[in-house]
Amino acid sequence: MPILGGNGLSATKSDNAFVEFERVQKSYDGENLVVKDLNLSMPKGEFLTMLGPSGSGKTTCLMMLAGFETATHGEIRLDGVSINNIPPHKRGIGMVFQNYALFPHMTVAENLSFPLEVRKIGKSERDEKVMRALGMVQMQDFAGRRPAQLSGGQQQRIALARALVFEPELVLMDEPLGALDKQLRETLQFEITNLAHELGITVVYVTHDQTEALTMSDRVAVFDDGRIQQLAPPDELYEAPQNSFVAQFIGENNTLEGVVQEIRGDSCIVKLDNGDIIDAQPVNVSQVGERTKVSIRPERVEFDKTRLSPDAHTLKAEVLEFIYMGDIFRTRLRVAGNDNFIIKTRNAPDQVRLTPGSQIEIGWLARDCRALDA
């Protein structure tokens, strides 16, 4: 299994890298590192999302890239040129802010015209570019309005247009959809990704919303504790988390704790704390006797014995709760002393509805059960 970005150390300097962080560290107080040894390399045209809980260092990274924070150590390169000492206004990076930061005393057109004016672009060309940018976000009719007269979604579109109007090659977005309601957020997610791909711009997108990260990005960098925990495309991130933090953070996940008993190539046997034996795929366990957390996605748990391989290990489980959620059924089980073991089944005509109190046996394919760090 190829490892694309394990533990933030494996990103290598490549010739086609557009944005590069090399051994970047950041500290505000001289005692604690907010960003610890960050290495990241992204090619031109990529849509990369920095995902992580608050305080994980993702926004700091974005601010260092934008030039509002200086790296305490390390080098940040844009298109091969070190930008550590270039002030923000000379970096030519478009940015969309969390609260839009549209200038309230200017009209929409003036807001869009601002970056062109400071670049001393002539009036007619300016107007043309402004209208084109407004066209990209379907806001031509709002050129004369003030930001306060627009709804949140409209303001967001204008902020996007403003970040794009001077045709930057790199656009940074700092939780741009955080303040919008769910439906609008989904529409805009779609629009932003479409626009980014159409224009071929490189986007670094910061969010703490994992759905957003998974649906929009080419690759996602999961941040925690000042490090990139995993950098991978969304499907890989979900299906093959490299450590238990990523497994927990992305999507719903069942965790069982135990000790590695036997390792055989790409599968291993784990003895859970209550003595049960299960099959798993060793991900970052290397020796017998090591403690591990195994992670299984709720939808990969099987309770129909006929669909498991005959020699697979199974576990006894007690059904605690059955929740009807429309498209899926969500069932809570007690497994190996864990009361919060969830399984999800699709609402199909022949699907079994488990009744609380019943005893069942569950199992899974060894490759769906990942033995991660404890």
Next chain:
Amino acid sequence: MAEPVLAADGTPLKASLKRALRRQKMRALLLIAPLLLFIMLTFIIPIGQMLFRSIENQIVSDTIPRTVAALDSWDHDADEVPPAPVFEALAKDMMIAAELKEHTRLGSRLNYEMSGISSLFRKSGRRVDDIGEVYTDQFTDLDPAWEDPATWVQLLAAPSWIAAGDAWDGSGAEPAFEISNDATTQFPETADIYADFARVIQTEDNDSPTEEEPWNVVYLALYNDLMANPGATAPAELAGLIDTTRSALPGFEVEDVKASFEDIDDDWISADVWETIYTYSPAYTNGYFLNAIDLQKTPDGIEWQPENEQIYLTLFWRTMLMSLTITFSCILLGYPVAWMLANLPSRKANLLMILVLLPFWTSLLVRTSAWKVLLQNQGVINDLLVWFGFVADDNRLALINNATGTIIAMTHILLPFMILPLYSVMQTIPPSYLRAAKSLGATNWTAFWRVYFPQSVPGIGAGSILVFILAIGYYITPEIVGGTKGVFISNRIAYHISSSLNWGLAAALGAILLAIVLALYWAYDRIVGIDNVKLGG
């Protein structure tokens, strides 16, 4: 025409809504009522009264009503002294005013318009009781009955008053004198002055007209009445006395009242004095306002004051100019401080805020006096400058008792009023605007000037209005450090209120100042919009 919307019960919705809101409004009004009442009683009404003094001029027509009436027929354009009847009227008015001690007040009032009138009135007040003595002597020589107060009462008092006087038991005040109707028709001039005589005797001297010999001017009036109306009839008991007196009148020596006044002071035959009295005889005048802008009222119309007496326009102009300078200094000094306050972490900002507010904990007088110590010729600042060699010892800077001193001290004193509104506005400007501007390619300066500054303008506006309006009416600081060149119009107002006692002029100056402030406020509202003023988030 759309039908009015009706409420569920059929009444117009507007009326229903009004009724529903009335209680709410009443409650709101009740909440502010105590303050409103307090402000009305202690602030608005007294100020209104004070401002009313700027046009009120009843003192002239109240004190010398007969003279004012007589002057109506005077041709003031002829540049001549008024005719004799005016002087006779003045003699009577002056007599009453002197007894009531009101002539000096009128003298001071008219002295604002023409210097010297005050002493003229004081002098005349002392000697006016001699006018008409010629007649008194001749009347009493003719018949001693004229010396008897009872004769006069019998001739002029209403029978009802005599009856009331007889019934009066001597306790409390004597019933107020009433003139008889007959006397008013038969001896109008005498009745008129005697009524005032009786009033003055009763109220001022606490005496009775039945026991006091009338003033000389009363004899003068009776002489005039008898001469003018030979057929005048008196009560039956006095018919004989009147008849003998009347027949003796043609032989009487006549007094020229005008000459008598000339004798008291030559100024009385100066047309200027009379023109001044005439000009200021109406009950309301714009004279104070004209004076307040260096104009004066003359019989020939409105003219500039003599060059050496023009001070108020200069003072107004200086007040405005210096207030503007102070406002700008406050913006220049306060803006960076407010910016720092708004952008520092809150712990440090609070500490700095205390330093900004520190001056408020010290008395204004103390702070201003401190500036006196710092700024004076041998003061700390000059000493330092000399010590550093910036100025020569024999050429120390004049920093106090001039406009410089006022500007320095007032900028310091008013600075917090600029910083606080600026700070509260700047606090609401998120730092992300500056970042956004920079990310869009603006240099630090462009980002500040095009993005941050326009958003801080409401704070500048609020601070400027506050500082300018406070400055334009400032009094204590210019008084202490301003000398003569650095005082404001308010110092002049204070002078007229407390020293020259020309309250009318003070009120006019104050009213003009108020009008200027309101006009500026209005202009500001039109240009910047008062909605854009923010004193807080």
